[in-house]
Amino acid sequence: MEDYKSEYEKEHTLRLRNSKIIDCMARWISLKQNNINVMDFFLERNCRRIAIYGASRLGRLAYDEIISSSQLEPVCFFDQNAEKINRYMDFKASVYDPSQYMDHVKEFDAVLVTPIFFFDRIEAELLRKKPEIPIISFETIIFYGEQKA
């Protein structure tokens, strides 16, 4: 029974996580269709060098979006699976383990967090390391775009 419950909870969490990502992606597509660049969020805050937390699909799409903006520079990724990614995938930028955050913190002005479901935990973890750097959820920049729409 306990196993079943735990399996159910896992699946439920996964569903929630996926639905949140799908919602975010749909909102982003809608903004793109209206020619709104959500990455202007960073320009308005004078942050030009961006690190991306999360090298999954959403993270990689965010990388492409940042690189398409001439005024922004995607610096690196942080991902818990950095080792696997580096071993098996040909990636566009350096992927670091979050434990290496402080080694690279001087290279970027802000961190864009793409695992939106875990944002609070990631934000707390990174803020403790270096509070000066803004930790921005992907959802926040989507919301920013919607304000501009």
Added chain:
Amino acid sequence: MNEVFDEKKLTNAKLFEMKHDQDVFVLVDKRCEDKCPGFIDARNRGDFETQFALFTELCHITIDNASFVYFFDFDFRFLTGINNITPAYDIILRQGLSDLIYEKEDTVFKKRYNVTIRSIMALAERIAKEAEHTEKGTFFQKMVSEPAASFREAVQRILFVNQLIWQTGSGLVGLGRLDRLLDDYYREDIRAGRLDRQGAKDLLKEAILILHRHVWYKSGTLLGDIGQAITVGGSGYDGQYESNDLTEMILEIVGECSITDPKIILRVNTHIPGKILEKAVSCMATGVGSPLLANDDVIIPTLMDFGISKEDAYDYCTSACWETLIGGKSSSMNNQASVSFVKAFNSMLAEELIYNLKSFEDVKRRFFFHIKNEVDWALANLRKQKYRRNTVYSVFLHNCRERKKDIVDGGAAYHNIGITTVGLANAVNSLLNIKSLVFEEHKYSMADVKLICLMDYQEKEEAVDQLKNRRQRYGVDEPEVIDLVNEILRYVTEVTKNFRTDIGGRVKFGVSSPNYIRLAPNEKATFDGRRRGEPMAVHISDNYARGYTQLLNFGAALDYGDNRFNGNVIDLMVNPSFIENHNEKFIQLLETGIKIGIFELQTNVVKSETLIDAKAHPEKHWGLIVRVWGFSALYVELPESYQDLLIERARQNERWAV
């Protein structure tokens, strides 16, 4: 009839809960469909006039032994979204309904208008028939073609219009300047010997108690949030204070009845007679939270500067809570969005690169940028809002008939829009603390500030008390504080001044808001000792004040010009013993406040001990009334978060007050 919402069997709290229940909506609509086929269909089509015609034809009329007819049929659920305005009751006082009908129905508006008038006439005739051979029946018969001829008849007409507007789905229906509206009828009846003062008072009291019924049905966001504001007194063109017998009578009635609503807005100026203020304080001392004082000396010039005509500015009243409104001429909905300064402050901390915040000026500049974002977001939402017609409102609002336009299309003389702001005190105190502790005393870095706020004072517990009670804070009469607050307020004007609604309305705002608890749970901690989720500061108040004078001086020094007049209330917690033992001193305090230029003032006369006992033993304090935001409510029926905040504020106040 009205079986689902059976007021005899269910408590107000239960009925209020049911009113917001989707399943109950379905049930009510099903009953409506059985009773009145076509109503729901018309509602779905947005055809207000057909809905209203069906209602007037088929609604259940309730006539009891009271001196007045006033009823609702809860089976008919209209949806309009037009709230917070005050109808022109004088329209129905000085003529019969048939006088309003357009001779030629050559436009869509005229057709809709005439259908609505004819429906109202049909309902009046039905009521007259039901109440045949009684004075009440005669009143409704005459309403069709004649003006009101007596005090009682005038009161009945006001109640009838009020009932129709509530029934058709509009909420927070103001009562306007009742003492002026009824004065001619009152004096004529007294002169003719048809009525004496006591008789008039009894009638008015009965009407006020009738308006107080159906609390659950009329309540908005919280049980008790009804917004039936009666405005009394006020300045004449010569600057002198104008009041009459009814002004005092209304103050007496609300105090005597100990009811939460209707509530009184007492317009005041420097020439207000002592006896009126004494009556006002007696009413406040009963704990009903009324009257709210609105200072004509500040408000009228501000309204005129904004573009309101002199005649209308001198005739202002308030909608719902404290938002100034030109009653009977304005469709300005005054509480359409809320801007949170706390959110702006937290966004600044979370989203800015701290290295860029090298000075207090940098912090302020970026804070203003985030205020602009918040305001832009609120305005963008306002731009998208569309309202369903309520043609009854267009009938009972001046100018719509002359302009041949519905209020949703800009028929009223004024159709501006109001936003409220919340958390100004928290943001200002946080900024002041940053200025002194980060950039002057260097006790914290901006990174510390960010960490403290975003991590909710984890491992920095000691900072909470240090930050809460700093010498320089919102509510303190110091130029630096006042300048900062005024700078922020003027900035909000700067970013709102060019906004126009689809029908050309402008935006006004104020620093009082109902949202100090509702918006708080999602907001992270602020650098003024407020933890994550804790309520934001209430209106213009200072929990750590050491006296009322400083707060009044502070409130009077704020700049309420341009569009900053959408409610700016000084909120005082007063220990009942203070008024009891220092009545004259309290009256003097109010007189001083008026003289130095406060905008508005309201009181909560209650002690913490009573509130604590009422929370623990609600059965012993069923009738205990408290002022919540701009309305009064039964304390025991409030959500716990509101109860706790009132206890905390009363406790803080008692630390110094006697």
